[in-house]
Amino acid sequence: MNxxxxxxxxxxVAGVLLYSNPICAQNPPPQPRAEHVEIIKGPxxxxxxxxxxxxxxxxxxxxxxxxxxxVIHYGTDPNDLSQTTKNHIRLNRTHSETIFRVRMDGLKxxxxxxxxxxxxxSGGESDGVESAVNHFTTAAPGQVTSAFPQPE
Amino acid sequence: xxxxxxxxxxxxFATVLGILSVPLAGSTDARAQVDQPFPPYxxxxxxxxxxxxxxxxxxxQSELFRVRRExxxxxxxxxxxxQALTPxxxxxxxxxxxxxxxxxxxxxxxxxxxxxxxISPFQNIACASCHMPYAxxxxxIPSVNLxxxxxxxxxxxxxxxxxxxxxxxxxxxxxxxxxxTQGLFFGGxxxxxxxxxxxxxxxxxxxxxxxxVDPLEMGFPDTACxxxxxxxxxxxxxxxxxxxxxxxxxxxxxxAEICATPNGAARFGGxxxxxxxxxxxxxxxxxxxxxxxxxxxxxxxxxxxxxxxxKFDAFLKGTYTLTADxxxxxxxxxxxxNCNSCHVDGRSTNLTSGQTDTGNPASVQPLxxxxxxxxxxxxxxxxxxxxxxxxxxxxxxxxxxxxxxxxDLGLGNFxxxxxQSFPNPNQPDWLSLAPTVDGQQQVMTARDVxxxxxxxxxxxxxxxxPNGPIPYFQKEFxxxxxxxxxxxxxxxxxxxxxxxxxxxxxxxxxxxxSGHCPAGTxxxxxxxxxxxxxxxxxxxxxxxxxTDQEExxxxxxxxxxxxxxxxxxxxxxxxxxxDTFTGQCPIAPxxxxxxxxxxxxLTPVWNLTQFPCATDICGVPPVPxxxxx
Numbered sequence: 001m002n003x004x005x006x007x008x009x010x011x012x013v014a015g016v017l018l019y020s021n022p023i024c025a026q027n028p029p030p031q032p033r034a035e036h037v038e039i040i041k042g043p044x045x046x047x048x049x050x051x052x053x054x055x056x057x058x059x060x061x062x063x064x065x066x067x068x069x070x071v072i073h074y075g076t077d078p079n080d081l082s083q084t085t086k087n088h089i090r091l092n093r094t095h096s097e098t099i100f101r102v103r104m105d106g107l108k109x110x111x112x113x114x115x116x117x118x119x120x121x122s123g124g125e126s127d128g129v130e131s132a133v134n135h136f137t138t139a140a141p142g143q144v145t146s147a148f149p150q151p152e
Numbered sequence: 153x154x155x156x157x158x159x160x161x162x163x164x165f166a167t168v169l170g171i172l173s174v175p176l177a178g179s180t181d182a183r184a185q186v187d188q189p190f191p192p193y194x195x196x197x198x199x200x201x202x203x204x205x206x207x208x209x210x211x212x213q214s215e216l217f218r219v220r221r222e223x224x225x226x227x228x229x230x231x232x233x234x235q236a237l238t239p240x241x242x243x244x245x246x247x248x249x250x251x252x253x254x255x256x257x258x259x260x261x262x263x264x265x266x267x268x269x270x271i272s273p274f275q276n277i278a279c280a281s282c283h284m285p286y287a288x289x290x291x292x293i294p295s296v297n298l299x300x301x302x303x304x305x306x307x308x309x310x311x312x313x314x315x316x317x318x319x320x321x322x323x324x325x326x327x328x329x330x331x332x333t334q335g336l337f338f339g340g341x342x343x344x345x346x347x348x349x350x351x352x353x354x355x356x357x358x359x360x361x362x363x364x365v366d367p368l369e370m371g372f373p374d375t376a377c378x379x380x381x382x383x384x385x386x387x388x389x390x391x392x393x394x395x396x397x398x399x400x401x402x403x404x405x406x407x408a409e410i411c412a413t414p415n416g417a418a419r420f421g422g423x424x425x426x427x428x429x430x431x432x433x434x435x436x437x438x439x440x441x442x443x444x445x446x447x448x449x450x451x452x453x454x455x456x457x458x459x460x461x462x463k464f465d466a467f468l469k470g471t472y473t474l475t476a477d478x479x480x481x482x483x484x485x486x487x488x489x490n491c492n493s494c495h496v497d498g499r500s501t502n503l504t505s506g507q508t509d510t511g512n513p514a515s516v517q518p519l520x521x522x523x524x525x526x527x528x529x530x531x532x533x534x535x536x537x538x539x540x541x542x543x544x545x546x547x548x549x550x551x552x553x554x555x556x557x558x559x560d561l562g563l564g565n566f567x568x569x570x571x572q573s574f575p576n577p578n579q580p581d582w583l584s585l586a587p588t589v590d591g592q593q594q595v596m597t598a599r600d601v602x603x604x605x606x607x608x609x610x611x612x613x614x615x616x617x618p619n620g621p622i623p624y625f626q627k628e629f630x631x632x633x634x635x636x637x638x639x640x641x642x643x644x645x646x647x648x649x650x651x652x653x654x655x656x657x658x659x660x661x662x663x664x665x666s667g668h669c670p671a672g673t674x675x676x677x678x679x680x681x682x683x684x685x686x687x688x689x690x691x692x693x694x695x696x697x698x699t700d701q702e703e704x705x706x707x708x709x710x711x712x713x714x715x716x717x718x719x720x721x722x723x724x725x726x727x728x729x730x731d732t733f734t735g736q737c738p739i740a741p742x743x744x745x746x747x748x749x750x751x752x753x754l755t756p757v758w759n760l761t762q763f764p765c766a767t768d769i770c771g772v773p774p775v776p777x778x779x780x781x
Contacts, residue, residue, distance in 0.1 A: 046695060047650035047659050054649055056695070066493075066522070067334050070691060087691035088526070090493040094486055101691040103649070106778070122335040146650065146657035 031093055033064035033121075037129045043117045045136040046101065047146045050109035053138060056101045057117055062127040066091050069122070070100035074115035078133055081116060089119070112137045187216065188274045192308040193545040196537065202755035207537055208309055209295035215735065216281075216304065219292050222732045223267050223280050229729065230263035234390055241393065250394065255454075261394050262451025264387045265444055271381055272306040272370040273414050279363060279370070279448065282316040285729035287627065288600035288715075289319035289457060294626035294735070299753050300537050301633030305369040307414040310551055312368040313538035313560065313572060314343050315628045320600040320715070323356040323453035324519050330582060337563060337585075338523045343593045343631040345525065346566040346574040356452055357445035362574070365424075367416035368538075368551055374427045376437035377411035378444050395443040401433045418548025456728040460517050462599065463712035468516060471719045474712065481709025484698065489645070489706050493692055495520040495598040520598040520713065525563050526690040527591035529648060529683035531666050533632040534757045538572070556758055557766035559780060560632065561685060564590030568772045587777045591685030593631040601629070602638060602711040606725055608737030612637050612707065614745035623737030626749070632684075634666070636750030638707045640676050643747065646703055648680050649694035657695070667756030675754055677747050687776055707746075 042057030055072055062068065068089045073081040087102045100119050107113065118130040139145040196207035204210055233256075241250045241257045250257055265271070269278045282303040284292035291297050302311040327349035328340030341347040341359035349355035363369040364378055372378065382391060383399045392399070410426050413419070420426045429437060451457060466472035474482060485491045486499055498515030542555030552558055554571060561570070567586040569575040576582060602611055608625035615622040629635040635644060650657040660680050662670060669679035683689060698706070716727030740749065760781065764770075770780045 047657050047661075049659070049661070049663065051663070054691075054695070065334055067336055067524075087689060090490075090522070090690070090692040092486075092490055092493040094492070094499055095490075099490075101649075101695065103689060103691060105686055123333065124335075144659050146659075 030065050031063045034060060034062050034127075036060075037062045037119075037127045039117075039129055039131055040097065043115075043131050043134055045146055047144065048136060048139050049144055050139045050141045051107050052103065052105045053107055053113070053136060054101055054103050055115065055117060055136070056099065057131065058097050058099050059119065059127070059129060061091065061093075061096055061098050062119065062121075062129075063091075064125075064127075065121040065123070066093070067122040068098070068100075068127075069120045069124075070102040071118050071120055072102045072104065072115050073118075074104065074113050076111060076113060078114040078135070081114060081133070086120075107138050109138050109141045187213070187220075187276050188306070188308055190307070190546060193310050193541075195543045195545075196309075196540045199535075199755045203752045204299065207300050207535060207540060209293075209299045211295050212293075212304070212309070215293045215295060216308070218735055219281055219284065220269065220276065222284060222292070222734060223269060223278050225732050226280065226285070226729050227264065227267035227269075227278075230260055230267060231386065234260045234264065234387060254394075257390065257394055258447060258450045259454045259456060261387065261390050262447040262449075262454070263456065264385075264390070265447055266451055268385065270385065271364055271372075271378060273372060273377075273412050274306045277306045277370050279360065282363075282369070283319055284732070285457075285727065286603075286605040286731075286733040287318075287625070288603035289452075291316040291628055292733070292735075294738075297626045297628040297633065298636065298750055299535055301533065301535060301628050302368075302537055305366070305414075306371040307367075307545070307547075309537070310368045310371075310414075310541065310545070311537040312366070312551075313536045313558070314631050315633045317343065317594075317596065318600055318603075319452045319457050320603075321458050321519055321521075321597045322359065323354065323449055323458065324521075324597075325355050325523050325594075327353060327355060330585065335588075336524055337589060337592075340594070344562045344566040344573055345594060348577060350577050352442055352445060352449075354446075354449050357442075357449035360445040360448035361441060365415055367414060367549060368541075371414040371416075373410060373413055373415040373417065373420050374425055375441045376425070376427045376429060376434065377407075379437040379440035380407055380411050380427075382440060382444070391440075391443075391447075394447065395440070398436045398439060401436050402430065404428050414547060414549070416547065416549030416551070418544075459715050459727070461717055461726065462715045463717045465517070465715075466717055466719050467712070472717070475708075477705050477708045478712050480702075481705035481707070482712075484702050484706050485709050488698060488702065489642070489696060490693060491598070491645070491706065492520075494522050494524070494526065494595050496522050521595050524595050525589060525592035526595055527562070527593070527683075527685055527688045528630070528645075529591075529686075529689045529694070530630050530632055530634050530644075531681035532684045532757050532760075533634040534666060534755055535753065536632060554766035554769065556763035557769075559684060559765045559769055560593075561590045561769060561776065561780075562631070563592040564588075564687075564776065565769060570769050570772060571766075584774055587774050588688065590687040590776045590780070591683075592688060598710060599713045600715055601627075601713065602707075603714045603716070603727065603730075605733035605735075605737070606730060607733065610711075612639055612746035613740035613749035621739045623739055624749075625733075625737055636676070637746040638710055639703060639746035640749075642698070642703045642706045643677070644680065645693040646696045646698045647694075649691075651695070652697050665757035665760060667754050674748060675751060681757075685780060687778065687780065 037059050039059050043055050046054040046056040069086040070089050071086040074083050075081045085104050114135045116131050116133050119127045199205050241253050244251045267278050267280045269275050283289040304311045326339040328345050330337050341355035347355045347359035352358050365372050407427050498518030538552045539556050541551035544550045564586045566573045567576050567582050604625035608623045610624045611627045613624050629641050635641050647660050650659045660678050664681050666681045669675040673679035716725035718726050765780045
């Protein structure tokens with residue numbers, strides 16, 4: 001089968017899928033979950049104000065649900081990371097890597113927070129990777145700090 | 153024009169009021185001089201130090217009249233199209249189907265309905281009054297887009313809280329559903345998804361049913377008023393051809409007077425059915441109301457609105473080659489910009505880093521939306537009229553008792569059946585999910601975001617072409633119109649949270665509200681005020697690391713999503729009725745660019761701590777978590 005016929009066949013299939021259910025072509029079934037996910041960059045502080053911080057890290061694309069969550073467990077005691085927050089991240093199927101970012105509000109200024117990060121699918125299932133415990137210190141009142149020089 | 157009983161009653165009532173509201177042939181000029189029979193509602197305070205120093209733009213009245221004339225023009229075109237429709241469609245087969253041109257009959261009917269000003273108490277506003285073709289069926293008045301964002305309804309100048317969404321491709325949104333596997337909502341229409349589609353099986357049709365009875369929009373007090381007004385419409389015959397003859401309704405003697413009174417009037421006592429119809433007649437009227445929505449939905453999915461003929465569509469077909477900047481923008485849209493993670497473009501999948509996409513598109517008509525919802529962290533826009541509509545008008549209606557305590561929780565507010573929204577028709581399953589979606593608004597299609605009238609070929613101020621400065625058409629972006637250009641839109645996604653700096657990231661995010669950016673910063677350029685709703689912020693974007701040039705290239709790519717492109721005649725838009733804009737297209741003054749356009753209208757937000765979120769919004773269980781101040 002030559003390239004044109006293949007293209008027409010793909011187009012026809014796509015057209016049928018579109019006609020029968022417009023949502024299908026826009027939200028196809030989840031891509032397969034990656035067998036192994038690893039953190040390839042970070043985690044590190046992206047930015048910190050005196051009462052909020054954003055932590056950022058990059059993993060290999062975990063696959064699975066397009067809708068993921070960046071999750072952080074944190075606290076002021078490295079042995080007690082009981083506080084948790086998460087933010088929605090939309091995976092990009094065309095990307096081999098995924099940038100995860102999580103925002104923490106309500107922090108105290110000039111305070112060191114310990115944290116570890118992970119990520120989950122939309123149903124809470126872990127991507128199977130968790131960072132070591134890191135830390136950052138929030139900025140002084142009215143100030144901004146960061147330790148992550150350049151986002152990709 | 154048929155002079156039936158309803159029309160004569162209307163004429164008598166209108167005469168008592170001192171105006172002539174019955175449309176007559178050739179009366180365009182007469183009708184355009186009379187907008188409503190009462191002095192306008194104006195609870196809006198002065199905005200000292202702002203430009204303009206009022207909520208209402210100074211040219212509002214003249215612009216409303218301009219749009220009314222334009223609406224009349226398009227209505228006449230559809231009417232002429234109906235008169236010229238040959239052969240006359242007839243029913244054939246079993247089930248009976250309108251042939252040979254049932255599609256055209258339904259489309260033309262939708263057009264007539266969409267541009268009919270009689271579908272409002274004061275016969276001064278149609279659906280299209282806030283959704284004109286030359287703006288991709290979004291807001292047609294540049295000064296409104298620049299300032300108050302929400303459009304005045306039938307009773308001037310009541311207005312609401314959000315931008316007039318584009319009709320284009322709205323029909324592709326499925327019935328609102330909660331995907332339990334994904335843990336997310338998809339579908340519905342309106343920014344907050346409240347037009348679910350649970351009854352008519354299409355959110356698009358149910359969205360069309362909203363404004364006619366919204367007290368801040370077209371404003372009928374009873375859905376039966378649509379049937380009442382349609383019963384005397386010039387095109388009633390076409391409606392009956394498509395949907396059947398069911399206008400045999402015994403209207404009470406006060407129907408005309410009720411339908412000439414805007415919704416919310418105290419005399420109605422909160423009743424949604426002030427017209428005392430029998431159960432049988434109420435059913436007939438409701439059926440007409442449903443068919444009305446369905447015809448409008450058909451219009452919106454037709455080539456008149458959603459034709460899939462943009463430059464990008466031609467590119468997919470192979471009949472257009474993207475320019476260097478357009479292609480660069482396309483690659484950024486899918487790459488560093490990460491736009492297509494939500495504004496799904498049907499690209500090939502599973503590319504490895506550095507690979508060039510040579511695959512076939514996964515979709516030949518990508519919709520540039522995931523049909524979901526997201527909270528992008530937009531700040532409060534203090535120019536929205538709703539905030540100030542906390543005093544009763546002459547009809548005893550208070551549009552927003554919450555006043556400055558109003559917060560736009562979007563989908564979360566709808567799931568709680570909150571104020572300024574609809575009741576939630578699936579409370580047993582969805583109410584508990586409200587805290588997970590607070591702040592979320594619809595992910596609109598990116599298609600036609602840049603569609604403007606031909607004489608104002610850009611949304612971006614300060615552009616210069618080979619012939620000099622390019623006139624621009626001011627549009628409004630996101631749900632609250634805070635963003636005033638596509639450049640600002642991309643810049644917001646790029647820098648909302650942090651900006652790369654060789655010595656460590658810097659930030660444009662400040663813990664301030666709009667109008668309070670620190671000295672030395674420029675709002676929308678180097679200062680982003682805090683989000684209106686901190687809960688559930690989507691962090692997919694906000695620190696993309698795009699350069700200024702890369703931002704511009706993404707804007708150029710978005711402009712390829714504008715429908716009406718003909719490769720054989722690329723300088724002339726084929727988009728239906730794009731030629732109906734009769735307003736002015738300004739040249740930006742010196743110093744005004746797409747980056748800062750609209751900044752002259754910034755006005756300081758009030759002290760939020762003095763006006764915490766209203767209890768009927770933020771105090772309804774399950775309450776937002778964390779609490780919204």
